[in-house]
Amino acid sequence: MEARSAHVFIVEDDQLLATALSAQVETLGYRVAGTADTGEDAVRGVLQSRPQVVIMDMRLAGWMTGLDAAKSIRRDLEVPIIFYTAHGGDSELKQEVAIMGNAQLLQKPVQEQTLVAALTGVLRWARR
Numbered sequence: 001m002e003a004r005s006a007h008v009f010i011v012e013d014d015q016l017l018a019t020a021l022s023a024q025v026e027t028l029g030y031r032v033a034g035t036a037d038t039g040e041d042a043v044r045g046v047l048q049s050r051p052q053v054v055i056m057d058m059r060l061a062g063w064m065t066g067l068d069a070a071k072s073i074r075r076d077l078e079v080p081i082i083f084y085t086a087h088g089g090d091s092e093l094k095q096e097v098a099i100m101g102n103a104q105l106l107q108k109p110v111q112e113q114t115l116v117a118a119l120t121g122v123l124r125w126a127r128r
Contacts, residue, residue, distance in 0.1 A: 005031065006030050006051075006052035006119070006123055007030070007032075007049065007051040007052050007053075008051055008052070008053050008054070008055060008119070009032075009035070009036075009042070009045060009046050009049060009053075009055070010032060010034075010035045010055050011036045011042040011054065011055065011056045011057055011060065011066060011069065012037065012055075012057045013037040013038070013059070013060045014057075015037070017057075018035050018037065021055065021084070022035060024112065024115065025055070025115075028112070028115070028116060028119070030119065033049040033050075033051035034046075034048075034049045034051070037060065037062075038061045039060050039062055039063070039064025039065065039066065039068055039072070040064060040069075041062075042054075042056065042060070042064075042066075042069045042073070043064075043069055043072045043073055046073050046079065047073065047076055050077065050079075052080070052123060053079065053080045053081070053082065053119060053122055053123060054070070054073065054079055054080070054081045054082070055081075055082045055084050056070055056081050056082065056083050056084065057083075057084050057085060058083055058085035058087060058093065059085070059086075059087070066083060066085070067083075067096055070083070070100065070103070071100075078102075080103065080122030080123065081100065081102070081104075081122075082103070082104050082105075082106060082115075082118050082119070082122060083097055083103065083104065083105045083106065084106050084108060084110065085105070085106070085107065085108060086107070086108045093105065102122055103122075104118045
């Protein structure tokens with residue numbers, strides 16, 4: 001599969017940011033497989049659409065965090081996850097993401113080159 005044709009599922013509870021991130025992902029040549037604003041909807045949406053990568057905010061509407069949703073998804077589907085958060089300096093969070101494997105942590109707002117590098121990196125790992 002060509003990396004740029006990969007399907008990306010976006011999980012973000014701020015509708016304006018979700019729309020902007022979706023547009024950015026599509027501008028980069030990827031396809032948006034779906035979006036969700038809660039962890040619960042993210043788990044359902046990702047398991048149903050089976051994207052090649054998930055971009056996951058850490059703080060979501062509802063009772064699940066992005067990390068909770070990612071762990072739930074990973075029980076059923078080994079999909080790369082790019083965590084997208086304003087709280088990227090949290091050392092516990094960095095450790096949790098490192099333990100997950102094939103996951104990256106990006107600080108909001110993310111520059112386009114950083115997003116491209118993250119998407120390329122996790123998709124390269126997924127093709128192995």
